[in-house]
Structures are given as C-alpha cells and as structure tokens.
Amino acid sequence: MELRVIFDNKHKAFWNMALDESLLMHLKDIGPTLRLYGWNPAAISIGYFQSLEEEVNVEKAREKGVDLVRRITGGGAVYHKWELTYSIVLPPPKGKILDSYKLIEKGLIESFKILGIEAKYSGINDIEVQGKKISGNAQTRKYGGLLQHGTILMDVDVEEMFSLLKVPNEKLKDKMIKSVKERVTSLSSLGIDVDFQELQNIVAEGFKKALGARLYEEELSGEIIKKAKELEVNKYATREWLYRR
Amino acid sequence: MQRESGYTEGRADFKAGKLIRIRAKFKDDKIEEIRITGDFYIYPEDTIEFVEEKLKGARIEDVEKIINEILKDTEYIGIDAKSLSMAVREAWMNRN
Numbered sequence: 001m002e003l004r005v006i007f008d009n010k011h012k013a014f015w016n017m018a019l020d021e022s023l024l025m026h027l028k029d030i031g032p033t034l035r036l037y038g039w040n041p042a043a044i045s046i047g048y049f050q051s052l053e054e055e056v057n058v059e060k061a062r063e064k065g066v067d068l069v070r071r072i073t074g075g076g077a078v079y080h081k082w083e084l085t086y087s088i089v090l091p092p093p094k095g096k097i098l099d100s101y102k103l104i105e106k107g108l109i110e111s112f113k114i115l116g117i118e119a120k121y122s123g124i125n126d127i128e129v130q131g132k133k134i135s136g137n138a139q140t141r142k143y144g145g146l147l148q149h150g151t152i153l154m155d156v157d158v159e160e161m162f163s164l165l166k167v168p169n170e171k172l173k174d175k176m177i178k179s180v181k182e183r184v185t186s187l188s189s190l191g192i193d194v195d196f197q198e199l200q201n202i203v204a205e206g207f208k209k210a211l212g213a214r215l216y217e218e219e220l221s222g223e224i225i226k227k228a229k230e231l232e233v234n235k236y237a238t239r240e241w242l243y244r245r
Numbered sequence: 246m247q248r249e250s251g252y253t254e255g256r257a258d259f260k261a262g263k264l265i266r267i268r269a270k271f272k273d274d275k276i277e278e279i280r281i282t283g284d285f286y287i288y289p290e291d292t293i294e295f296v297e298e299k300l301k302g303a304r305i306e307d308v309e310k311i312i313n314e315i316l317k318d319t320e321y322i323g324i325d326a327k328s329l330s331m332a333v334r335e336a337w338m339n340r341n
Contacts (some may be wrong), residue, residue, distance in 0.1 A: 049284070
C-alpha cells in the first residue's frame with residue numbers, strides 16, 4: 001500500500017477537524033493518507049453524540065483560551081494539549097467496523113515498540129501501557145471512506161483537564177481525579193523523552209510497519225485546502241454544530 | 246425543556262461501558278421529547294437521531310421493541326439496545 005504522510009504542525013481546533021474531514025471527502029483523489037498533527041492553542045474536542053454544555057465548563061475554557069470543537073466521530077471529551085494526534089483516511093476494509101479499529105491501532109502499537117514500550121489493545125478503541133491508557137481512538141465511515149483519528153499522550157495533567165471538564169458528580173471530583181491518574185499514563189510518565197517532530201517520524205514508521213506501506217510525502221492540493229477552509233467556517237466554527245446536541 | 250402542566254420530565258445518566266444520557270419529556274405514558282447524548286459510538290451515526298425521532302410519541306411500554314428493531318443492524322461500543330432501553334426507562338422512572 002502507498003501511504004501519503006502529512007507531517008503537519010499544531011493548529012487551531014476548527015482547522016484540525018475541518019482538514020480531517022476534507023481528507024476523508026477527497027480519499028478517492030488522494031489515496032490512503034496519514035496526517036500527524038497537534039493543537040495550538042490547547043483544545044477540547046467532544047464526541048459527536050455529546051452535549052457541549054453537559055461535558056465542558058465552557059466559561060472556564062473560554063477564559064483560558066482553550067478551543068472547543070465537536071468531532072464527527074463518537075466517543076468522549078478529549079483535552080488536547082501535550083499530545084500527538086494522528087488521523088488516517090483509508091478505503092474501508094471488508095468486515096466489521098469494530099474489527100478495523102485494531103488494524104489501524106496496530107500502527108500505534110508498532111510506534112510504541114520503536115520507543116521501547118510494550119503497548120496493548122484495551123477494549124476496542126484504547127491502547128494501554130502497563131495497564132494504563134495512553135491512547136484513545138475514534139472512527140467514522142462517510143463519503144465512501146474510513147476516517148480514524150486518535151491521540152498519543154506525551155504528557156498529562158489530570159487536574160488541569162478536570163478544571164475544564166464537567167464531572168457527573170462534583171462531590172466525587174477528587175476521587176475521580178485520583179482514579180483517572182491511576183488509569184492514564186503518558187510518554188513523559190514512562191520516562192520517554194521525545195519531541196513532537198521525533199514522535200511524528202516514529203509514528204509514521206509505526207504505521208509503515210503495521211500496514212506494510214510505502215510512505216511518501218506530497219503537498220495537498222488547493223482543492224483539499226479550500227474544502228477544509230469551507231468546513232472550518234461553515235461547519236466547525238458554527239454554534240449550530242458546536243451545540244448540535 | 247420548560248415544565249408545562251400535564252407534562253413530566255425525566256433524566257438518566259446510565260453507565261453502560263460508556264455513558265448514555267437521556268433527557269426526556271413525557272405526556273402521560275408517552276414520550277413527548279427525547280434527547281440521547283453520551284460518549285458511546287454507533288454505526289451508522291444517524292441511528293441515534295432516528296431512534297429519537299421514532300421514540301417521539303411512543304408509549305413507554307413500546308420503547309424496547311422500537312429500539313431493538315432500529316439497532317439490530319448497527320455496530321456499537323458502549324451502548325446497545327438493552328442499555329439504551331434501560332436508560333430511557335430510567336428517565337421515565339425518574340420523572341418529576
């Protein structure tokens with residue numbers, strides 16, 4: 001398989017989600033594509049089925065300059081700050097949707113292996129190291145293609161994360177923070193010192209191995225960027241989309 | 246949702262691997278309005294909107310049957326017909 005790789009920078013949340021969707025829309029023109037990117041400013045993305053107001057302390061997030069965006073993929077609210085995010089668009093493989101998660105997550109398992117870490121699948125859409133979550137993944141099928149995106153935690157600050165997210169029971173917040181601290185890890189917590197660009201290269205290599213792919217880089221066409229800009233303004237940045245549920 | 250006479254409101258935060266949140270308004274034993282949110286995954290995604298649409302006006306005793314029928318050909322994580330039906334029923338039990 002030929003896999004186009006985009007070593008992207010850190011971007012605003014609306015743009016990140018808009019470009020992922022535009023890549024999915026143009027899968028037939030661009031072929032299988034892996035994009036490796038980050039978030040600047042920090043952002044919270046919520047799952048397609050979530051309600052922003054139920055999940056996020058919107059006022060606090062605005063005050064801290066944290067971007068807020070709704071994804072087209074399901075799953076939970078994610079605080080994107082110290083992480084590398086990947087997105088991949090592929091023609092959907094035959095078989096069950098849930099089975100294809102692992103096919104793609106293998107790219108991450110291989111990446112962790114390069115870093116000297118033994119990572120395992122946890123459930124369908126998480127990856128764990130030493131029993132703690134280090135990566136979450138979410139997939140959708142649209143426009144005849146498959147989009148999966150997910151994160152690799154480079155560092156984590158659970159207190160900061162919970163200062164922005166709402167918890168079902170305020171009284172149990174401290175307990176919840178403690179429990180999440182016990183269940184989540186990051187490269188930094190594992191003593192791995194790697195910078196964003198190095199990690200991009202490692203993850204590209206991990207996907208290359210997992211998918212048996214030949215990697216190549218090619219600039220994105222104006223059409224893809226134009227569509228992404230359109231989605232950024234007319235979809236992701238709108239109140240209608242953000243407060244959809 | 247504003248409370249009006251003759252209507253009741255019910256909520257449920259139902260943990261089923263993932264969280265399923267129900268916000269509903271009832272008139273007698275019928276669902277008047279319903280919103281399903283949460284951190285689950287379901288394919289195709291518009292299944293949830295379809296369920297909301299089909300539950301509007303449905304009697305609470307028919308919820309399970311309707312949900313079973315709609316979810317039978319879907320794939321999901323952290324939600325299924327049984328847990329979604331239970332979540333709706335819990336919202337009904339919790340109505341004011």
